Amino acid sequence: MERGVYLLPEKRRRRPCVLFSVTALLLVFVIVGVALGVTLRHENDTFQETFISRCEKFKGSDCQKIWRAFEQAYVGRDPCNVPMEEYNPLVAAAPPQPACNRIMLWSKTKDVVHDFTEKRDCFGTLEDTLLGSVLDDLTWCGKEGSSETFTTGCPGWTDCEKNPVRSFWYRASAAFADAACGDVTAMLNGSISTPFYPTSIFGSIEVKRLNSTRVKSLNVVLVTEQNEVANCTNASLKDLQKELDKGIKYNCKEVEKSQIEECASDPQKPCGACW
Numbered sequence: 001m002e003r004g005v006y007l008l009p010e011k012r013r014r015r016p017c018v019l020f021s022v023t024a025l026l027l028v029f030v031i032v033g034v035a036l037g038v039t040l041r042h043e044n045d046t047f048q049e050t051f052i053s054r055c056e057k058f059k060g061s062d063c064q065k066i067w068r069a070f071e072q073a074y075v076g077r078d079p080c081n082v083p084m085e086e087y088n089p090l091v092a093a094a095p096p097q098p099a100c101n102r103i104m105l106w107s108k109t110k111d112v113v114h115d116f117t118e119k120r121d122c123f124g125t126l127e128d129t130l131l132g133s134v135l136d137d138l139t140w141c142g143k144e145g146s147s148e149t150f151t152t153g154c155p156g157w158t159d160c161e162k163n164p165v166r167s168f169w170y171r172a173s174a175a176f177a178d179a180a181c182g183d184v185t186a187m188l189n190g191s192i193s194t195p196f197y198p199t200s201i202f203g204s205i206e207v208k209r210l211n212s213t214r215v216k217s218l219n220v221v222l223v224t225e226q227n228e229v230a231n232c233t234n235a236s237l238k239d240l241q242k243e244l245d246k247g248i249k250y251n252c253k254e255v256e257k258s259q260i261e262e263c264a265s266d267p268q269k270p271c272g273a274c275w
């Protein structure tokens with residue numbers, strides 16, 4: 001056989017290339033898998049870190065106990081099957097204790113309300129309590145067969161009724177309304193045709209749970225802008241009055257958004273003078 005370069009048959013020549021490609025592919029899968037695992041782990045840790053650091057702002061709270069009471073509501077569950085009652089242990093661990101005459105409820109006015117309560121110490125919303133503040137603007141869910149907390153790939157607010165986020169806000173709002181006492185204020189949106197609507201949390205949960213044995217009055221502040229759509233004679237506000245416990249006095253006042261914002265930025269102005 002003539003000496004020379006011994007060429008491998010085509011099939012045997014292809015084998016190292018195939019082996020190399022399979023190894024490379026496996027390596028890519030392992031790297032992606034590890035990266036995904038680290039990301040999920042990081043998601044979980046970051047979420048818990050956020051929860052705990054917000055909780056620790058409320059001195060004297062057992063934040064690890066509150067965290068455990070929270071995660072037992074949704075971890076390992078179908079994220080579309082978390083009834084609001086699953087958060088009962090969390091509410092028991094961190095019950096809202098709002099100061100009488102300073103409770104602020106709201107609906108479709110989140111930004112103006114929180115701008116006001118952040119700048120002035122006149123009122124407190126649910127989101128100013130431990131229960132509301134640890135989870136404000138966060139999203140979370142669990143999955144059957146997993147002990148993780150996920151912050152992505154969770155059902156949206158309207159995807160299913162019993163999702164972990166919506167059920168939490170329903171349950172927390174119920175606890176907040178149950179604890180309401182004295183003169184309660186509610187900031188509603190005068191730029192929409194129905195400032196009060198029955199399917200909102202304010203309408204479906206909070207108004208129904210205000211009890212005249214504790215609550216003396218409900219004072220609606222209807223936030224208006226130039227293009228005022230609704231005023232205090234709006235039909236939906238008459239529905240609100242019908243829903244209200246009979247012994248609770250109802251008031252309504254139209255207040256320009258600019259007046260509220262000015263008052264929020266003027267700490268010298270007494271709370272009562274803001275509207």
Ligand code: DVN
Nearest residue numbers: 105106107108109110126137157158169173200201202203
């Ligand atoms: O009194 C307040 C407060 O105590 C709170 O606990 O409930 C009352 C406000 O709830 P609400 O009456 O339903 O008023 P909103 O403005 O319709 O909804 C309140 C919040 O629920 C929204 O700000 C949404 O939260 P987000 O996304 O701004 O962090 C959420 N929400 C309501 N309907 C939603 C929705 N999020 C997404 N899609 C929807 N359809």
